[in-house]
Amino acid sequence: MGFTPMYAEINHQHKAKKKTKDVDPAASLSVNPDRVQHFSSLSVSLSCEGNSTEWKVKRFTDTGLSDSSMWGTQTGSSCTIKPYWSGSGVFWCESGSGEFSNAVNITVHGGIILESPVHPVTEGDPVTLSCRLREQELLSDVFFYHNNKLLLNDGRGELKMSAVSKSDEGFYRCEHSGKKSPQSWMSVKGEEG
Numbered sequence: 001m002g003f004t005p006m007y008a009e010i011n012h013q014h015k016a017k018k019k020t021k022d023v024d025p026a027a028s029l030s031v032n033p034d035r036v037q038h039f040s041s042l043s044v045s046l047s048c049e050g051n052s053t054e055w056k057v058k059r060f061t062d063t064g065l066s067d068s069s070m071w072g073t074q075t076g077s078s079c080t081i082k083p084y085w086s087g088s089g090v091f092w093c094e095s096g097s098g099e100f101s102n103a104v105n106i107t108v109h110g111g112i113i114l115e116s117p118v119h120p121v122t123e124g125d126p127v128t129l130s131c132r133l134r135e136q137e138l139l140s141d142v143f144f145y146h147n148n149k150l151l152l153n154d155g156r157g158e159l160k161m162s163a164v165s166k167s168d169e170g171f172y173r174c175e176h177s178g179k180k181s182p183q184s185w186m187s188v189k190g191e192e193g
Contacts, residue, residue, distance in 0.1 A: 026050045026099035029057075029092055036105055036184040037113035039134060040086045044108065048077040048093035048101055055101075061089040086110060088182070105185060112139075112179045116172055120187035121164055129159040131174035131181060143175040164188050 027050025038044045048055035057068045057079040068074040072081045077093070086108050093101035104118050115130045115138075131142040140157040143150060147170045151159065161168060169188040174181045 025101050026052065026095065027055060027093045027101035029101040029104055031091075031104060031106065031118045034118055035113075035115045036118050037107045037109060037115070037182060038081075039113060040084050040108050040110045041134070043083055044081040044106065046072075046079045046081070046091060046093075050093070050095075050099070050101065052095035052097065052099060053077070054096040055093045056095075057091060058094050059089045059091050061087055081106075081108065107182050107184060109182050112174065112176060112181045114172055114174045114181040114184055116184045116186055120189045122189055123165055123191050124163045127161045127164050127168075127186070129161075129172060129174070129186075130157055131176055133176065133179065139174075139176045141176065145171075145173045145175070147171050166190075 027048050030047045030049065032045040032047070046057050048057065053076075055077040057072065057074060059066050059068070059071060068079045071085050072079045088105065088107040090103050091106050092103040102119070106118070107113075112131060112133045115132060117127060121127050129144060131139045131144075133139055138157045142157050144159040145151065146168075159172075159174075166188050169186060171183040171185055173183045
């Protein structure tokens with residue numbers, strides 16, 4: 001599960017475009033709530049911030065490429081994913097002149113979710129993962145998995161990493177009372193110098 005290959009392909013295409021300009025993406029895509037996984041009964045907002053006023057939010061899933069008119073409501077440079085859409089995809093902003101933002105993975109699910117960072121985290125930074133069932137409070141007695149391997153669990157509802165390293169990169173999921181979240185990819189980037 002997960003969209004690492006698609007994310008990597010989209011990033012590769014964007015980097016190929018950037019080589020001629022050698023600049024950062026022209027926009028930044030932010031997600032609210034700021035996490036990878038979301039409940040299908042609640043709205044998810046995506047906002048494009050950058051030099052253009054003509055941003056459109058795009059999505060790539062296993063069924064192909066589409067813009068927000070198919071699965072959301074776009075107002076200006078912001079878009080809301082329609083409630084009760086369910087699935088996973090890679091989302092990004094694109095302008096009429098071909099400029100683009102960073103790409104993010106988003107999963108919308110009806111059951112238990114893993115709360116994990118939507119953007120890459122920097123080596124050395126602290127990260128906390130948690131598990132939530134619908135809109136309820138955070139769950140306790142949760143099992144966390146990294147690349148399908150059970151991590152040590154002390155019975156709390158959070159997995160705290162005081163300083164992430166490249167070895168922490170990978171797929172994460174949580175499990176509570178037999179209910180499993182989807183997997184999410186956590187990307188770790190090198191320290192900015």
